[in-house]
Amino acid sequence: MNLDFTFQNPTRIHFGRSAMNHLADELKKFGPNILLVYGKNSIKKMGLYDQVIRTLKECGKNVVELPGINSNPRYSQLLEGARLVREHHVDLILAVGGGSVIDCSKGIAMSAYCEGDPWTRYWENGEDVDNPVVPVASILTMTGTASEMNGGSVITHEDKKLKLGRVFPLELASPKFSILNPEFTYSVPKYQMVSGIFDIFSHLMEQYFSGDDDCVSDYLLEGDMLALISAARKAIVNQEDYEARSNIMWCATMGLNKILALSKTQDWEVHMIEHQLGAYTDCAHGIGLAIISVPYYRHIYKYGLHRFVRYAQNIWHVAPEDKTDEQIALEGIQALSDFIAEMGIPQTLREVGATEEMLPLIAESTVKCGGYHVPTTGEVLEILKACY
Amino acid sequence: MNLDFTFQNPTRIHFGRSAMNHLADELKKFGPNILLVYGKNSIKKMGLYDQVIRTLKECGKNVVELPGINSNPRYSQLLEGARLVREHHVDLILAVGGGSVIDCSKGIAMSAYCEGDPWTRYWENGEDVDNPVVPVASILTMTGTASEMNGGSVITHEDKKLKLGRVFPLELASPKFSILNPEFTYSVPKYQMVSGIFDIFSHLMEQYFSGDDDCVSDYLLEGDMLALISAARKAIVNQEDYEARSNIMWCATMGLNKILALSKTQDWEVHMIEHQLGAYTDCAHGIGLAIISVPYYRHIYKYGLHRFVRYAQNIWHVAPEDKTDEQIALEGIQALSDFIAEMGIPQTLREVGATEEMLPLIAESTVKCGGYHVPTTGEVLEILKACY
Numbered sequence: 070m071n072l073d074f075t076f077q078n079p080t081r082i083h084f085g086r087s088a089m090n091h092l093a094d095e096l097k098k099f100g101p102n103i104l105l106v107y108g109k110n111s112i113k114k115m116g117l118y119d120q121v122i123r124t125l126k127e128c129g130k131n132v133v134e135l136p137g138i139n140s141n142p143r144y145s146q147l148l149e150g151a152r153l154v155r156e157h158h159v160d161l162i163l164a165v166g167g168g169s170v171i172d173c174s175k176g177i178a179m180s181a182y183c184e185g186d187p188w189t190r191y192w193e194n195g196e197d198v199d200n201p202v203v204p205v206a207s208i209l210t211m212t213g214t215a216s217e218m219n220g221g222s223v224i225t226h227e228d229k230k231l232k233l234g235r236v237f238p239l240e241l242a243s244p245k246f247s248i249l250n251p252e253f254t255y256s257v258p259k260y261q262m263v264s265g266i267f268d269i270f271s272h273l274m275e276q277y278f279s280g281d282d283d284c285v286s287d288y289l290l291e292g293d294m295l296a297l298i299s300a301a302r303k304a305i306v307n308q309e310d311y312e313a314r315s316n317i318m319w320c321a322t323m324g325l326n327k328i329l330a331l332s333k334t335q336d337w338e339v340h341m342i343e344h345q346l347g348a349y350t351d352c353a354h355g356i357g358l359a360i361i362s363v364p365y366y367r368h369i370y371k372y373g374l375h376r377f378v379r380y381a382q383n384i385w386h387v388a389p390e391d392k393t394d395e396q397i398a399l400e401g402i403q404a405l406s407d408f409i410a411e412m413g414i415p416q417t418l419r420e421v422g423a424t425e426e427m428l429p430l431i432a433e434s435t436v437k438c439g440g441y442h443v444p445t446t447g448e449v450l451e452i453l454k455a456c457y
Numbered sequence: 458m459n460l461d462f463t464f465q466n467p468t469r470i471h472f473g474r475s476a477m478n479h480l481a482d483e484l485k486k487f488g489p490n491i492l493l494v495y496g497k498n499s500i501k502k503m504g505l506y507d508q509v510i511r512t513l514k515e516c517g518k519n520v521v522e523l524p525g526i527n528s529n530p531r532y533s534q535l536l537e538g539a540r541l542v543r544e545h546h547v548d549l550i551l552a553v554g555g556g557s558v559i560d561c562s563k564g565i566a567m568s569a570y571c572e573g574d575p576w577t578r579y580w581e582n583g584e585d586v587d588n589p590v591v592p593v594a595s596i597l598t599m600t601g602t603a604s605e606m607n608g609g610s611v612i613t614h615e616d617k618k619l620k621l622g623r624v625f626p627l628e629l630a631s632p633k634f635s636i637l638n639p640e641f642t643y644s645v646p647k648y649q650m651v652s653g654i655f656d657i658f659s660h661l662m663e664q665y666f667s668g669d670d671d672c673v674s675d676y677l678l679e680g681d682m683l684a685l686i687s688a689a690r691k692a693i694v695n696q697e698d699y700e701a702r703s704n705i706m707w708c709a710t711m712g713l714n715k716i717l718a719l720s721k722t723q724d725w726e727v728h729m730i731e732h733q734l735g736a737y738t739d740c741a742h743g744i745g746l747a748i749i750s751v752p753y754y755r756h757i758y759k760y761g762l763h764r765f766v767r768y769a770q771n772i773w774h775v776a777p778e779d780k781t782d783e784q785i786a787l788e789g790i791q792a793l794s795d796f797i798a799e800m801g802i803p804q805t806l807r808e809v810g811a812t813e814e815m816l817p818l819i820a821e822s823t824v825k826c827g828g829y830h831v832p833t834t835g836e837v838l839e840i841l842k843a844c845y
Contacts, residue, residue: 070639070703073473078466084720085461251458282700283691285684285707292680296673303671312670315458319673319719328716331707332472 070332071282078239078326080218081246084319086311088248089120092208095246096128099204100160103130104153106174108138108166112210115256121165121208133157135177138166140354141225141232141347142173144188150177151187154203164207164244167257167265168214168223171207175222175242178203188226192233202241208248211257212318213265213355215272215325217247225348231434232344239327249322251315255308262308263412264355266301269321270294271339271358278366278376279334279440289329291383296320298384298408305412336440339365342449345431352421359414360421363406364455368448370398373441377401418457428453458720459670466627466714468606469634472707474699476638477508480596483634484516487592488548491518492541494562495553496526500598503644509553509596521545523565526554528742529613529620529735530561532576538565539575542591552595552632555653556602556611559595563610563630566591576614580621586629595635599645600706601653601743603660603713605635613736619822620732627715637710639703643696650696651800652743654689657709658682659727659746666754666764667722667828677717679771684708686772686796693800724828727753730837733819740809747802748809751794752843756836758786761829765789806845816841 083091096103103125112118125132135150153159154177164174180187182200190196207217214221220242223234257265277290297320303313323329342365343357350357370377378394381387381401389397406416415421423431432450437443444452471479484491491513500506513520523538541547542565552562568575570588578584595605602609608630611622645653665678685708691701711717730753731745738745758765766782769775769789777785794804803809811819820838825831832840 070472070707071700073475075469075471075479077469081463081465083463084458087461091463283684283687283704285681285688285704285711288680288684288687289677289711290680292676292678293673296671296676299671299676300673312459315720316671316673319458323673323677323716328711332703 070284070286072332072334074331076327076331078218078243078328079245080243080326082218082249082322083246084249085315086250086252088250091246092121092124092248093128095206096125096130096161101129101131102157102160103132104135104150104157104159104162104177105132106135106138106150106162106164106166106170106177108136108170111256112165115253117165117208117210117253121163131157133159138170138173140169142169142176142223144224144226147173147176147180147187147224150174151181154181159203162203162205164205165210167209167211168216171205171216171244172214172222172224174205174207175216175220175237176224178205179222179237179242188224192224192235195235198237198241204245205242206246207244209318210253211261211265212254212321213268215322217244217249218322218326219243221325223344230348232348234340234344249318251311251318254314254318259308259413261353262304263414264353265321266297266304266317266355266412267359267409267414268355269297269317269324271355271362272325273297273329274362275336275340276330276333277380278336278373281375284332286329286331286333293320293324293329294384301412334440336438338437338439338444341436341438342431342452345435346418346423348434349427349431350422352423356414356421359409360416360418360456361452363402363409364452366402366405367399367455368444368452369439369442370402371395374398376441416456418453423457425457428457458672458674460720460722462719464715464719466606466631466716467633468631468714470606470637470710471634472637473703474638474640476636479634480509480512480636481516483594484513484518484549489517489519490545490548491520492523492538492545492547492550492565493520493553494523494526494538494550494558494565496524496555496558499644500553503598503641505553505596505598505641509551519545521547526558526561528557530557530564532612532614535561535564535568535575535612538562539569542569547591550591550593552593553598555597555599556604559593559604559632560602560610560612562593562595563604563608563625564612566593567610567625567630576612580612580623583623586625590629592633593630595632597635597637597706598641599649599653600642600709601656603710605632605637606710606714607631609713611732618736620736622728622732637706639699639706642702642706647696647801649741650692651802652741653709654685654692654705654743654800655747655797655802656743657685657705657712659743659750660713661685661717662750663724663728664718664721665768666724666761669763672720674717674719674721681708681712681717682772689800722828724826726825726827726832729824729826730819730840733823734806734811736822737815737819738810740811744802744809747797748804748806748844749840751790751797752840754790754793755787755843756832756840757827757830758790759783762786764829804844806841811845813845816845
């Protein structure tokens with residue numbers, strides 16, 4: 070744990086089949102005006118919308134709604150939410166949905182009382198938040214982003230064709246409480262489920278593939294990866310396997326609630342590339358990550374060879390006998406590729422709506438950060454072509 | 458994650474060589490009257506006492522001191538602290554030391570305004586705390602108990618010859634902030650260092666050896682165990698290896714800040730036996746745990762065979778080929794025994810001051826909880842005799 074850190078995560082988690090029983094008690098801690106943020110029709114189909122509205126009414130709340138949040142939440146929706154917060158003097162933003170809905174809600178919370186243009190100040194320039202912030206809480210129906218227990222808010226500016234993630238301080242932005250009932254995730258289509266699984270897996274790898282020290286967080290990241298692989302293999306067979314779905318849900322929350330990143334430098338280049346893929350196509354986030362990961366790691370493994378050897382052995386149980394480190398590392402990446410195929414995830418950008426013309430635009434607009442190696446635009450283009 | 462849970466850990470952690478830089482800012486959040494709790498002379502020898510006093514004075518605090526806390530903190534010391542809190546209208550109890558000092562401080566915080574006898578109400582009967590609680594903060598100088606980020610308070614009632622642990626709710630008892638500088642642990646004698654290491658290892662095993670499901674927390678516990686073994690082997694060679702000592706410190710905090718226990722049933726029988734050993738002898742806590750663990754696990758492994766097989770393979774890399782599950786499990790426990798010897802820890806109760814006459818008294822007074830199996834008094838006696 071060579072790098073100093075300060076850590077506090079204030080989110081209260083209610084997890085399990087009975088988690089919703091805590092909603093009323095939590096709501097009582099906040100004022101009367103609630104902005105209810107959600108996506109398309111799924112929470113109505115599953116009956117959750119009615120259940121939430123009933124509890125809100127029983128608690129005497131005034132409810133204003135912001136429905137229709139996209140899977141890549143748009144800045145225009147954020148601005149509409151911010152307007153509603155000001156107009157109705159909202160005391161709590163209650164996000165019911167997946168990471169997009171919660172990310173959008175956090176963006177609204179940060180922006181409602183911002184002086185100036187929130188996009189420029191908070192997403193483009195990364196300024197400190199200097200205005201009052203409305204508390205956010207969440208009821209999770211789709212797992213992956215860990216937005217339920219972190220300060221992240223990824224927003225797409227549709228006019229600028231930019232998808233930017235901002236990680237706000239946990240004490241400001243992390244939900245005050247989050248309700249996690251794994252059964253709520255049953256109704257997510259299989260394609261979205263595996264997208265979520267790979268989003269989680271990518272979060273773990275982005276945190277893992279950096280640093281040269283023997284850091285506790287790396288061991289915990291390995292534990293979370295192994296738990297996820299085991300659970301994913303069960304969930305793909307039976308989407309209503311409670312044990313598997315609950316494990317996936319908790320792997321996700323632990324995977325990006327910051328506790329496994331402590332004292333770590335990190336990578337996040339795969340996410341940077343995928344964000345721009347998401348700005349040009351409607352590709353599901355986790356699917357895009359899966360497609361990009363394999364050529365990305367094949368490109369950068371030689372810069373962090375020791376770590377890719379460790380990954381191959383500890384995560385994919387690659388036997389080291391009679392092999393060079395290069396061979397071991399590449400077998401680990403191949404095992405990752407095989408796992409992606411096993412999950413039924415597409416392997417090419419073509420299949421998710423990218424065209425050849427888009428590739429240079431995506432490469433150019435991608436933020437270059439990197440872990441063991443910071444890629445150039447040319448290298449990103451090479452990676453994109455390798456999975457086109 | 459089959460068992461429902463609610464989780465929130467409010468402690469803010471400042472970790473690393475620069476952690477003390479945050480002390481003044483943290484102190485400013487509390488009122489002027491501080492009870493400074495510490496142990497014997499070590500914090501004075503290392504210069505930490507002077508540094509803390511200087512910062513307290515610079516922040517304009519009034520300081521009253523409670524020095525001399527034992528390694529098994531005594532109820533009489535707790536009562537003395539409670540009296541000081543009332544007399545001086547203490548706003549914050551600042552614990553500077555190891556787990557004993559922090560445990561005692563939490564006990565004081567819970568007891569100062571308790572109506573009736575705190576020992577009977579909160580430790581013996583486990584009643585809910587219904588009185589105002591004074592906030593606690595900590596500066597850690599010895600690692601092991603994770604008291605710096607949990608609600609536990611283990612107190613010894615010297616007249617009753619009882620050592621009882623009470624886990625108070627995190628939001629009430631967990632320190633508001635904790636300062637963790639691994640360099641502060643360098644001065645701890647080697648014997649105390651390995652005692653701390655085995656205390657951590659025991660916490661992880663007590664949480665691990667229970668349950669039949671495929672739970673994320675088990676994978677994370679395995680990660681923490683592997684990190685600890687790696688770091689312990691480096692620290693035993695060089696006590697001032699910052700990477701090793703910082704990893705041990707964070708393994709400890711993660712090992713019992715409740716996050717790796719989520720959705721787990723647990724065991725804790727080894728701790729129950731050791732607590733009574735501690736009531737009869739002055740044995741260092743972690744040393745007692747190490748001595749008791751091996752015969753305890755040899756006694757109970759057959760009740761949770763699958764888990765002991767997993768432990769042998771994942772933690773000690775026991776090769777499964779051509780072996781029965783029994784053989785694999787027992788090889789894992791032997792590897793644990795070998796690790797204890799490698800750390801230079803005594804292997805018998807005799808070496809830590811127990812007499813043969815004490816054994817039935819310890820067995821009789823031990824709380825029986827258990828994970829895969831709840832032992833009888835006769836079985837506890839058998840376990841004690843096996844390591845006498």
